Amino acid sequence: MSTVHSPPATQNRVRRVALIGNPNSGKTSIFNRLTGLHHKVANYAGVTVERLEGVMTSEPNIRLLDLPGCYSLTPRSIDQRIARDALLGWADDVQRPDLLVVVVDASNLERNLFLATQVVQLNLPTVVVCNMMDVVRTRGHRIDLARLEAKLGVPVIGTTAATGEGIDRLRDAIASTDTRAASACAWCADDAKSPQLAAVRELVRTHGLIDDKAVDLVSTLLLVPAVLDESGPACAHLPPAFASALAELHRANESSDEVSAIGQAVHARYRWLGECVAEVFTRSATDVITVSDRIDRVATHKVLGPVCFGAVMLVMLLAIFSWATPLMDGIDWLVGALGAAASTLLGAGILTDLIVDGVIAGVGNVVVFFPQICILFLFIALLEDSGYMARVAFVMDGLMSKVGLHGKSFIPLLSSFACAVPAILATRTIENRRDRFATMMVAPLMSCSARLPIYIILISALFGRDLWLKTGIMVGMYILGTITALCVALVLKKTLFKGPTPTFVLEMPPYRRPRLGAALRNTWDRAKLFLTQAGSVILAMSVVLWALAYFPQAPKTADAPPGEQLRQSYMGRVGRTLEPIIEPLGFDWKIGVGLASSFAAREVFVATMGVVYGVEEEADEESLTLREQIATATWPDGRKVFTPLVGVSLMVFYALACQCMSTLAVVRRETGSWGWPVFMFTYMTALAYAASFVVYQGGKLLGWG
């Protein structure tokens, strides 16, 4: 079974290579280097939360698997379980890898080697990669890789994924077929011994869970209480027959001796590691106070910390308003010019109407927001890559604990400012199911990038040109979303997800200079999705909406009131039936159509308004931008539709409503039932309606209507 004498024939076989290691040790960076892919890399623990697959460049037979990071082979959250199961071959849909590459952060050797020695002990061919060698050097430490190799009994390669140093040697090591498993591990001698362990070992062996040489280690791991907790993340995915036998065994023989035996084993391993690291690692004498310390004195300060966070958010929103305006005006002008050119080129006719009032007015008005969305994504990418996210979690933990969650939940909530879908995936790093679900349920309340077009168009159409006023209103919308999310989380934790306050143990990575190139790349990948969406869903919706607004054609009579066509169209008829429901919120039927059409994706609102006003516009009128159309729209009796109060009411609705199919789909996938997405949709829509109602009616009472 060992591959020491593997026959040459295996050279043409597909080999599966898994990358495993502590969170934030640079696994994905190395994976990207080896495969030429561009998966997300950022400076906090828990970036990768699913298995990523790729083929090594120039070696089509070598399949690489990038895994979520973990601190030990005992999983305490879903992402860590995914890593363990892939490693041990316990997941249904992946085979056990042929070669394990353990990525170790060389600047944090002792703790990283804890997992590395566990993995080596699994007795598969293994290569240990000491990444971040540049950090070791700049801090003035020295590391003796040859000695480490002798200690661990497997090849050790030094790399710097950031620059590509050592990657070629790693490539060669992966490609060479004579990689071997460690012959003996010096640190195994003290592993836990107890009667229960013997029973579990027997069970593991009879179920054939793992090959003989790793039975001891795997049995010890299976004794950890986190694994035995049947509702916990660690238990799922074990073969059912085995899991029930294990649970049975545990019930029959419950004792705390097991825990202390495992504790002993952990202690023994660290003792061995301490001695090992003392031999191979020479700590620099000058390593006293680092730059990270100095930054943290401000970033996590009692007063300055929260102020800093507020300032960062404010700068982001200011940038969105001020930097993007010239670009946005440019695209706006281009869209207008395109429409005019199409009209003159094609002449009057139904095709022209379709292209100008449907496609260009719909898609064009959404694409206008491309610069803003890019700025938002870029900001978030830079923040994530700097190491600031862990500090925000640290600073916010006090607040979050009052809500019943912990600071770690704040990281998914912050990424929700870009998009709720990755944020919901990121909740996999939250250990406890209740907290994970509570975080998931409130993540879509954080204002995501899809709300940006709606906020911006309403704010810039209705609140003049004062940059500070505009940004202030925008900040208000973001705060509204955040506070509502926290309040809902509090309610959920007091009712549906009642339970003890979770544990909070989070590694604080050193700050790193964000890599602009990678951040731009990341921004582009996400922004591309926005453009694809505009070119597909929004395009289709625009055409459908245009058709609904265009047909049936009203008889062309001279005395027809303006807007008669739209009023009597299919869309108008449906819209006017809807009107009574939304009138208490201050909306006319056109806004109602916009709301209804944007339940699948929020951006459609802007497209719908573009189409609606595009069709309504008289051909001889001077063409107005959507912003101007919104600012001048009137009710039949001549009152303005969009007063500032209506604008706020509408923004509040969008801030709180759940209008995103992708979010609901991903919640369904992550929770495994339709119940949760239905619950999410219902409570958010009800909340949005109620809040919007209170804003509009309250505002009218106060005389702001």
Next chain:
Amino acid sequence: MSIIERSTNSDTPLTLDRLAVGYSARIDHVELNGDRGLHLMEMGLTPGTTVAVARMAPFGDPIEVRLRGYRLSLRLAEAQHVVIQGMSEEGAQR
């Protein structure tokens, strides 16, 4: 400033949550009731390890500690399970 933040009964063992910012101590043992303690041990908080309290979050909880050349933040509720001894001031610089 005293090393220990709150005055304490001399027969209750000293735990990490009571160590003041800027001070370090050696871990005596970690109380192992269930998985919490094991989790901390796996993160490197094993007997004999030197830990230093680097800072405290704005609301007083969690704290950030330094050990084995890296930084970890944990809540006081977790730190309570870590029994320490041999406090000193200088170790905190490392």
